[in-house]
Amino acid sequence: MNALSQNKIKQIRCLQQKKCRDEHDLFVVEGEKMVAEVLMTASEHVEFCVSTADFYSEYAKGVEWYQCDEETLKRCSSLKTPNKVIAVVRKMAFPDTRTSFLLALDEVQDPGNMGTIMRLADWFGVKKIICSRTTVDVYNPKVIQASMGAFLRVQVEYTDLKPYFQKTQLPVFGALLEGENIYKTTVQPEGILLMGNEGNGISEELRSFISHPVSIPKRGGAESLNVSIATGILLSEFFRNA
Amino acid sequence: MNALSQNKIKQIRCLQQKKCRDEHDLFVVEGEKMVAEVLMTASEHVEFCVSTADFYSEYAKGVEWYQCDEETLKRCSSLKTPNKVIAVVRKMAFPDTRTSFLLALDEVQDPGNMGTIMRLADWFGVKKIICSRTTVDVYNPKVIQASMGAFLRVQVEYTDLKPYFQKTQLPVFGALLEGENIYKTTVQPEGILLMGNEGNGISEELRSFISHPVSIPKRGGAESLNVSIATGILLSEFFRNA
Numbered sequence: 001m002n003a004l005s006q007n008k009i010k011q012i013r014c015l016q017q018k019k020c021r022d023e024h025d026l027f028v029v030e031g032e033k034m035v036a037e038v039l040m041t042a043s044e045h046v047e048f049c050v051s052t053a054d055f056y057s058e059y060a061k062g063v064e065w066y067q068c069d070e071e072t073l074k075r076c077s078s079l080k081t082p083n084k085v086i087a088v089v090r091k092m093a094f095p096d097t098r099t100s101f102l103l104a105l106d107e108v109q110d111p112g113n114m115g116t117i118m119r120l121a122d123w124f125g126v127k128k129i130i131c132s133r134t135t136v137d138v139y140n141p142k143v144i145q146a147s148m149g150a151f152l153r154v155q156v157e158y159t160d161l162k163p164y165f166q167k168t169q170l171p172v173f174g175a176l177l178e179g180e181n182i183y184k185t186t187v188q189p190e191g192i193l194l195m196g197n198e199g200n201g202i203s204e205e206l207r208s209f210i211s212h213p214v215s216i217p218k219r220g221g222a223e224s225l226n227v228s229i230a231t232g233i234l235l236s237e238f239f240r241n242a
Numbered sequence: 243m244n245a246l247s248q249n250k251i252k253q254i255r256c257l258q259q260k261k262c263r264d265e266h267d268l269f270v271v272e273g274e275k276m277v278a279e280v281l282m283t284a285s286e287h288v289e290f291c292v293s294t295a296d297f298y299s300e301y302a303k304g305v306e307w308y309q310c311d312e313e314t315l316k317r318c319s320s321l322k323t324p325n326k327v328i329a330v331v332r333k334m335a336f337p338d339t340r341t342s343f344l345l346a347l348d349e350v351q352d353p354g355n356m357g358t359i360m361r362l363a364d365w366f367g368v369k370k371i372i373c374s375r376t377t378v379d380v381y382n383p384k385v386i387q388a389s390m391g392a393f394l395r396v397q398v399e400y401t402d403l404k405p406y407f408q409k410t411q412l413p414v415f416g417a418l419l420e421g422e423n424i425y426k427t428t429v430q431p432e433g434i435l436l437m438g439n440e441g442n443g444i445s446e447e448l449r450s451f452i453s454h455p456v457s458i459p460k461r462g463g464a465e466s467l468n469v470s471i472a473t474g475i476l477l478s479e480f481f482r483n484a
Contacts, residue, residue: 112354116468125462153463183482219481220367221395225474226358232471233478239461240425 004050004066012050012076012088018137025091027139031083037149038087039063045092050076051085078141091139094155097127100170101189101238106161106206107134107197108227114138115146116228117195122150124235129156130164130192165209168192174202174210175230182214182237189238195231246292246308254292254318254330260379267333269381273325279391280329281305287334292318293327320383333381336397339369342412343431343480348403348448349376349439350469356380357388358470359437364392366477371398372406372434407451410434416444416452417472424456424479431480437473 014020015028026047029038032055038046039059048064052073074082103126108114114136121129136143138156147154165172171191194210196202202210216225216233225233256262257270268289271280274297280288281301290306294315316324345368350356356378363371378385380398389396407414413433436452438444444452458467458475467475 116471119464119468120471122462122464123458123460123467148464148466150464216365216478218365219484220364222361222364222390222392224390225365226361226470228468229358229362229471229474232467232474236458236475236478242461 002064002066004068004072008048008050008066009072009076012086015088016078016141018140021091021137021139026088027091027144028078028141029087029089029144030077030079030085030141031145032085034144034149035085035087037152038089041152042089042092045090047088047090049085049087055085079145092152097155099127100191101126102128102130102192103231103235104161104164104172104192104194105129105131105135106194106202107132107200108195109136109198110227111136111140111142112146113198113226113228114140115143115148115150117231118143118147118150118154118156120228120232120235121154122147124239126189126235127153127155129154130161131156131158132161133158161206162209165192165206171211172209173212173214173234174207175215175234176202176207176210176213177215177224179213179215181217182234183217185212185214186241187212187214187238189242193231193234193238195227195234198227244306244308246310246314250290250292250308251314251318254328257330258320258383260382263333263379263381268330269333269386270320270383271329271331271386272319272321272327272383273387274327276386276391277327277329279394280331283394284331284334287332289330289332291327291329297327321387334394339397341369342433343368344370344372344434345473345477346403346406346414346434346436347371347373347377348436348444349374349442350437351378351440352469353378353382353384354388355440355468355470356382357385357390357392359473360385360389360392360396360398362470362474362477363396364389366481368431368477369395369397371396372403373398373400374403375400403448404451407434407448413453414451415454415456415476416449417457417476418444418449418452418455419457419466421455421457423459424476425459427454427456428483429454429456429480431484435473435476435480437469437476440469 021027036057039057050066174194263269278299281299292308416436
């Protein structure tokens with residue numbers, strides 16, 4: 001193991017910014033469990049790792065490795081409670097999987113929601129998520145953290161959703177408060193499930209592309225559901241009979 | 243409006259700590275929307291409010307009100323992005339609603355999860371949540387924030403779950419990875435749905451009380467689901483035919 005230089009610290013900290021991630025095609029993965037998973041399944045993408053002394057993975061062989069004290073790791077970390085290990089990872093290109101069911105996100109802003117939605121997609125076996133360019137960056141450290149490794153398995157693509165929907169042959173299910181009761185709609189995992197922004201839902205511009213507006217009936221006093229929760233409940237409906 | 247004294251600032255900041263909240267029976271609500279809701283539905287519980295000049299609610303009449311600049315409000319706030327208004331609110335006693343369906347939480351730790359679960363309960367009309375004493379405090383500012391006002395409608399009670407389960411006559415549904423496929427189980431909103439800790443699930447001690455272990459079948463690569471997401475999907479199953 002080598003000592004961590006000031007330059008490397010700068011590099012890691014810089015990767016908290018999207019601009020820097022885009023420029024270098026790198027991102028940061030934190031935490032023993034997730035770094036171990038990256039080393040196990042994609043070590044060829046790992047540029048280097050930094051850890052306090054006590055991290056060990058049998059898959060770390062051949063990986064450039066630096067050691068530092070807790071204080072320094074804390075300086076590198078974007079998390080409030082930093083982990084014992086940080087990996088700097090090269091962005092992965094996914095082979096474009098053709099799939100008959102995918103998720104579309106229109107301006108989801110909260111990194112926690114985005115990561116949780118990726119984890120959900122990963123759970124249900126949804127292979128691809130397409131996002132408006134205004135959706136939070138998949139390589140944001142908080143997204144990576146909340147995804148619990150889903151970034152290794154779920155393809156996330158940023159695009160202009162309007163032309164995408166203009167071209168698609170797939171039915172578009174859109175989560176709208178005034179949509180049809182999802183419990184009374186028979187749905188199969190075929191098509192696109194479109195979810196909207198935390199505050200404003202699906203943008204006006206995209207609503208016209210929704211062929212099947214759906215909603216989760218409300219029984220109590222809450223005004224709305226969190227977008228990741230609504231995505232979970234709707235995905236569950238798509239897959240419950242699949 | 244009066245100017246905000248140093249003492250009041252101290253009092254608000256102190257309420258970020260559970261010990262202080264318990265001692266004074268007070269908690270803090272932040273944000274225009276939620277403070278407006280508290281003023282509208284429970285203004286008699288509002289001790290005082292603090293805002294920058296531009297907050298107005300027609301329900302604020304008769305409420306002790308202080309004004310301060312953004313910098314000071316930021317000092318009072320527990321949030322990264324502070325809001326324009328903070329209310330200090332007296333804890334509310336709920337009449338003990340008898341209900342045939344309730345949620346039980348065993349050591350849920352993350353305030354965001356706790357608040358989201360309360361919001362979910364509120365959406366589905368679940369009136370009561372019982373929590374192990376090790377579950378995060380319902381009056382934690384981040385719980386209140388994530389609950390989106392559910393704390394006004396959902397009763398949350400802390401108790402020793404073991405004796406509670408020993409006494410109850412209700413069936414206990416427990417979320418376990420090895421439980422029965424929830425999609426193949428006919429469930430009605432009658433009984434207790436028990437959810438466990440983020441990392442460890444339901445504690446050994448309580449597992450024996452589960453009469454109906456249930457699970458959400460996994461189809462993809464994720465190892466687990468977030469506890470609030472799992473709660474959402476399971477609640478949806480309980481209420482989809484109700």
